[in-house]
Amino acid sequence: MTKDMVREKMNELPIRRVLPELLERMRSGTSAVLVAEPGAGKTTQVPLAFLNEAWLSGRKIVMLEPRRLAARSAAEYMSRMLGEQPGETVGYRVRMDSRTSRRTKIEVVTEGILTRMLQSDAGLEDVGMVIFDEFHERNLQGDLGLALALESKAVLREDLRILVMSATLEAEPVAALLGDAPVVNCPGRQFPVETVYRPPAAGSALEKHMAAVIREASAGHPGDVLAFLPGKGEIRKVQAELESGGVPAGFVIRPLYGQLPQKEQDAAVQPDPEGRRKWILATSIAETSLTIDGVRIVVDSGYMRTQLFSARTGMPYLATDRVSRASADQRRGRAGRTAPGIAYRLWSHETQNHLRSRNAPEILQTDLAPLALELAAWGVQNPAGMAWLDPPPEAAYERGRELLQRLGAVRRDGSVTDKGKRMAEIGLHPRLSAMMLQAEKLGQSGLAAVLAAILQERDIFRSGAGAPPDSDIRSRVQAVRLWEQKGFAGPNADEAGLRRIVQESRYMQKQLEAELSGPGDIEKSGLLLSFAYPDRIGQSRGGGKFLLTSGRGVELPREQPLSRAAYVTVAAVDDKKGAEGKILLAAPLSLEDLQQHHREDIVEETTVDWDPSLGGVKARRQVCLGAIVLRESPAGQPPAEAVAQALLDGIRAEGLGLLPWTKQAAQLRQRLQLMHEADPDWPDMRDDALLSRLEEWLLPYLDGLKNRSDLQKLQLVPILEQMVGWDKKTRLDKEVPTHIAVPSGSRIAVDYSDPKQPVLAVKLQEMFGLHETPKIGMGRIPLTLHLLSPAQRPVQITSDLASFWKHGYFEVKKDLKGRYPKHYWPDDPLEAIPTRRTRPQ
Template sequence: MQSPTFPIDDLLPQIHASLAVHPRLVLEAPPGAGKTTQVPPALLDAPWLQGRRIVMLEPRRVATRAAATFMAAQRGEQPGATVGYRIRFENKVSNATRIEVVTEGILTRMIQDDPTLEGVGALLFDEFHERHLAADLGLALALDVQASVRDDLRIVVMSATLDGERLATFLDAPRLSSAGRSYPVSIAHFPARRDEKLEQQTRRAVEHALASHPGDVLVFLPGQREIARAQAALAAAADVDVDVDVLQLHGELPVEQQARVLQPDPDGRRRVVLATNVAESSVTLPGVRVVIDAGLAREPRYDPNSGFARLDVVAIAQASADQRAGRAGRVAEGWTYRLWPQSQRLEPQRRPEIAQVELAGLALELAAWGDANLRFVDAPPPGALAAARELLQRLGALDGSAPDDGRITALGRRMLALGTHPRLAAMLLAPSDVGERALACDLAALVEARDPLRQGGDALAARWQALAAFRAGRAPVDATRSALAAIDQAAKQWRRRLRIDAAPPGSVPAHALGDLLLHAFPDRIARQHPTDAQRYQLANGRSARLFDDSALYGEPWLVINELRDDPRDARVLRAAPLDEARLQREFRQRFVSEDRVLWDAATRGISAVRERRYDRIVLESRPLAKPDPARYADALLDAVRQLGLDALPWSESLSQWRARVRSLRAWLPELAHGDAALPDLSDAALLATLEQWLKPALAGKTRLDALGEDALSEALKAPLAWAARQQVDALAPTRITVPSGMERRIAYGFDDPAGSANAPVLAVKLQELFGLADTPRIANGRVPLTLHLLSPGGKPLQITGDLRGFWDRTYPEVRKEMKGRYPKHPWPDDPWSATATHRAKPRGT
């Protein structure tokens, strides 16, 4: 096969030169420039490579196969010779392979299994702009390897649309950009009609494109379901020429069908390709002159219902829309029709997955690596990472020795090796019986797949029974055969992966699915409420209800694999019953009996009980006659956590003292440090440190209202050194002497519990400030008081922070208005020289 020319060809010498002197490179090139298929072969003979392998990461299986096949064909070879690829459940590499194209999870496994990357000279991250979690993790691991043991390793980050300058700065790397191969593309919006479904709008747009323009048509749709509906709508349309070949392109297609789509029609027919965003940048389709873009994609989002990252239909980013439109201008002038209103605004760039998906897999990878402080382009959110580690401890993958991370266990390493979500890995590894292991493979396939039943329902058993019936040649009428076929194939792959020779069972007891699923969802094991048959208590402390028409009604124990949050009540979407005796055998250590002293919100007092629990499910509870008095304080602290700090007996003076301390920390940041440092008295800080400052004051008390104002004051002030207390009084005084000779109160405050300090307020009668030119200040003169100037009757006349300006500009008008209303009080023409007073004028003056 003679290699065609590509725009990237002119940049190859610069790429060579850069990598010869620098171990990292950012390469920007639009779709069609040839970066995916031309850069890896061009580097094979580089002196720094020293005959080692090049590993290139691709985000999708379709693109992985296509890139490897194209590069192999350029050399007159089949994949598996010089160029090979590896994806989940498929391997086309050999000892002769020098360029290995892999999907994202494969790269992570390679680095984890061999942190020195022996035999690998370069890692290429293709289509990095898609910002998949696995790509971000792979890059972070690669940078750590390069920094610690492999300074000769080359890392090239390639992308069509990303913030190249930001990435180059992050990597401390040169940045090269290639021109693309493009022609002008006309863009128009093709809005939907009233109540029109997406497939009907797509059909109209395709009909218009075929009638108005030459060449093939590429249609971007979010997923297989929408592709199938659009294909059915086109098949039923009388206006679509029978000589037009309508094809699908998505990651689940058989290899032969994918290859067909990537080649021109052998009979020269026009083609309409219905594709997911796999066609956005990862593969090249010949002959496309028109793009029809639904503006949608299925992208991972954390789904709290299932505990997994699910693929949701979301609007694409503007960068993706531009990239899709560019597909129409690859061979000649093109046209793009967008199926969203022109007024709709898209986000500029795609958000990284690491910011919006569940992170259990990432947390397990970091634990296996032994260093959680890797350099990520975007750091994982701390809250999501902490939740992920808590789940891993429940699954037995982390030992829980440290609250922030925990060490990976032997089970955790076995889970990691399976390359699936830790929940499913834990379930696949749990059973010892070969029949149960085969059933676990079915469950893993079912949980990962879309629902094969058209009518839904909440019983997971109904899905498995449909799968068993499909295998027996009698698929239920309410099931989708294609979905069941995909689930059956995935289960076969799992059995092959786990070397399970046994066939899956044809029937199982009612609780068999739940007995396995409990290893994947230990936090969602649920027990029927003793007084409400539709409500269940969960092991994680929450509760959920069955729907009225539930097929699970009456089951004493469930394991819930899908749960929908609701403002009033969580709802069970999918679950299976389990055997309590099996639960006791498998998780004996989670059944505990203990005495508890608890805050009772109903009585606003303390109750003492002896409880038997599974995790946080209360199985039995009875009153305790003689509880340990030492535990009362802990219960009262729980009360404060539940009710908030307002439940404590705050006096006005103590509230003001707290506001003074908080204000000084805000106005004078240096006071947060040193021997006389002022503590953080924000709500968050006080609630986080209740054990230290409040618990001693609660010793011996059985009710919250037994704590007095004086005791609370001493508890709050106790951590302050004597010098710090004097500092508060000096810098933020409670009162100030005004020119009348009287002391007046200064009020301090905050807008909200976490807000910034308000300006301190001095409310004072206007006559008491005669002769005072400048606004009084506190905090070493840094903070002016806000003056609430009052009438002789105590009503506000003016609020100002500029007293001098008030005398000059506003006082004459106030004097004119107030002199007749308060004739017994002085209203001098010249307030500068008048004597300040808090009294009325002497009688007769």
């Protein structure tokens, strides 16, 4: 495309209509929000429009793009508009790739680059304007970059211009964050796009269905196909499915995802040199920023890959989730950038109605250790004082800061250490930065760089070509070394991944400003990983199961050599389901290395615990690293207080059944519970209430006891009586008596098993002459009478004795008189003489 053709195309873009307003807003103020629909041209036109503004004063413009491919593409497109090459007026900087020079006035960078720029020069003295593009993606680094830039503007550079741009963004909250900045709206140049819902049949594999729809759409409509899939694994499966069915003449398959080499990414984005139609199989990398000429068909799986953080385990994990409506609309819009198109959605209308409106901001659901480190290096200990669209969640932020303390990056007060400053400069996750710095001291930086690169890459052993041989990360290190030496690492290895690992590892070593070191001792892999994951050092529990220092249980997916290791460091875990995480990558760790290099975290202590297998208290001297016990031996006589507390722990663990509940003790407890039901000032006798207050009522009586047998010596009646004191004990005997005197003169025990319905079981003949049901508990609780036959079997259950005498007695009398003719069955029970004998004396 010639320079004149580029300019002609540029003049047709909708953004040209609002550029005068935007320029005026930035002349009269220092902040603005631009909402421009897809296809408007904001990414490539806006930075160029500001090049000759007087307020720029020789400074440069920095524009953030969330993705590397979009950053490079934008810089290359703007350079073509100017008839130049990237690195002249317009350049870019992304990780491991840079095209800039002294002439560069516009730098397109990824968000981590801006953070590094701000950390090294808080005032951004050579920058006149910062543009945040595609801000609706709400990446963690984007939110952080904006927060730091706003603080720099408020404290050091009030003239710094900040422009936030997005295709789909609720502008008002962002405008308010920028100090009530003006909002400029620009319609897009969107051609009509037909939407077709095509969910797969029940039981049909998504990949097969996707391949079938791609073929169908290509046959019925013109243009290239852009198919959205959640990740590289799904892209490979769809590619294999398409290839197995034969790729028609005039078509070519082009994968597109972040880990692809730049040459292959360019092949997917640019027109095919042979004029073939493209089947582009992409992740969400193609959702925004990129305009891929020729795409008129979109096939959307409706899924995306997101990294989430498990608060339960403290471990990150990748999750495949439904896209939001906003993302689905962005994907659909790709088909109408340059001509009318069609979008196939592989889900139903009903599913569409239930999609969430927008993706959750990354800051609300990811590991915040990197954010906490950057803020500590910036000099901020409490993020609440900064400007955020969504402030970091307190609990997640505190977890991140606790990890940084463990890694030696911050002090207890949250201030950054010298080590933390270097970790921030390296720009990796704090775990990996800590490993790199420790490895440098041991002369193992080459090995550490390879390990770090492996951990940032998908597993180089393809699952599609058979399961990975094992979970030992050393086999991956060996594959990398073999590929470096011979250019081949076996049919099960991903050569593109190997190439990226080698490039990344060399780049990381240069970041340390050290010469490339040798390959290092592969047997130190577990030790190096332990500097990154001190909370994931694991001790074998047998059978491939390990207990981590964090207290979490993990296990290997199957029997393998690593199963026999006494200690391992776990670098990657699948924690999506099951009580124990599945180890994906780990390496053995020698006890000698562990004790030498983690001695500051190893503590020696005497533990006194309840041992259920012994049925008593066990005292041990333990050498511990976190939750794992490295060594233990019997301890001497432990303190009496510790033994008593261990007994209480045992009772809480096994229940109150450990105590000797005699018949009298059980009845007293039930009586007290009845009083509690009537008056909350009386103690609650339920299990959970007694267990929660063991220290109050039981601890004083445990002196000298140490096991289950000793507990059986306790006298619970006086212990429970002591809970209420003498005055209440007297009242208890009055209001909730153990026995009731009945008309016959007998004293009958009351059954308080159900405190809400106490029972008096008494022979019917002993109740003659009593008009009303006996009541207890301040006369408010009628006893439930179990009226018994001479054979002690219930013939009537009632809590209304008067009604029984009037209505029920005569039927009962007929039956009893027939069965017990020698007994006394008067016609008038209220005038009869009560008796506990066959007949009254």
